[in-house]
Amino acid sequence: MSDPMVQISLQIDGKETTVPAGTTVLKAAQQMGVTIPTLCHHPKLEDYGGCRLCLVEVESRGRTNYVVSCLYPVEKGLVVRTRSEKVDKVRRLIIEELMARAPDAPELVRLAYEYGADRNRFEKEASFCVLCGLCVRYCDEVKQKRAVGFIENGHVREISFIPEIAAKECWDCQECFALCPTSYAQAAYFLTEALAFPSRRKKEGAERKRMAGIPAVPVTFVKRPPASEPEMAR
Numbered sequence: 001m002s003d004p005m006v007q008i009s010l011q012i013d014g015k016e017t018t019v020p021a022g023t024t025v026l027k028a029a030q031q032m033g034v035t036i037p038t039l040c041h042h043p044k045l046e047d048y049g050g051c052r053l054c055l056v057e058v059e060s061r062g063r064t065n066y067v068v069s070c071l072y073p074v075e076k077g078l079v080v081r082t083r084s085e086k087v088d089k090v091r092r093l094i095i096e097e098l099m100a101r102a103p104d105a106p107e108l109v110r111l112a113y114e115y116g117a118d119r120n121r122f123e124k125e126a127s128f129c130v131l132c133g134l135c136v137r138y139c140d141e142v143k144q145k146r147a148v149g150f151i152e153n154g155h156v157r158e159i160s161f162i163p164e165i166a167a168k169e170c171w172d173c174q175e176c177f178a179l180c181p182t183s184y185a186q187a188a189y190f191l192t193e194a195l196a197f198p199s200r201r202k203k204e205g206a207e208r209k210r211m212a213g214i215p216a217v218p219v220t221f222v223k224r225p226p227a228s229e230p231e232m233a234r
């Protein structure tokens, strides 16, 4: 366990900085105003290291390594390069892999442009979920509900809402939708709702109408009388 009272000096992109021990390289860079791309990082959540986009080059005691900056703690005398030929190359590859799953995710489209990534390099899986885990971790760590979780492993790994919990907890929350970089969390929730508890939306709709003073009368369709035959032009 690092002692946050101990200050660590390091260099990031040629500039010196000093931060408390235990700070991650990503956080130290952010505090200096240096931008490192991230997809699975959220300041309210435990770091996870899922997307690997935050990869940087670090040099320590004469050795160079490539590490995910959101998990890597600062070290005395560490030299960090957030952009280099190799960092950009690996990051471009990661963007291309992620785009096979979610080719239209706005942040990935922006990064693809910045890094010159080819969105069609890998065969499309079109699962639309990049497995960043933001929805899962937010629901667990912040909301403490665990209404959504990962299921399966490997290439079939995906997120899934747990109907029994989602039916009770998600209706008034839905905070994970805004965190999802691909909108898949929202789609997955609506699918769960449609399959597992569709009556909730109907009931809520009727209640909203009642509150708005709209009478809950069934809509009746009045049959229009047949239009009179137009007089034939002579």
Ligand code: SF4
Binding pocket: 128, 129, 130, 131, 132, 133, 134, 135, 136, 159, 179, 180, 181, 182, 183, 184, 185
């Ligand atoms: S649904 Fe969205 S937030 Fe959840 S893991 Fe997939 S991409 Fe991330």
Ligand code: FES
Binding pocket: 037, 038, 039, 040, 041, 048, 049, 050, 051, 052, 053, 054, 055, 068, 069, 070, 071
């Ligand atoms: S932000 Fe570091 S691995 Fe995703």
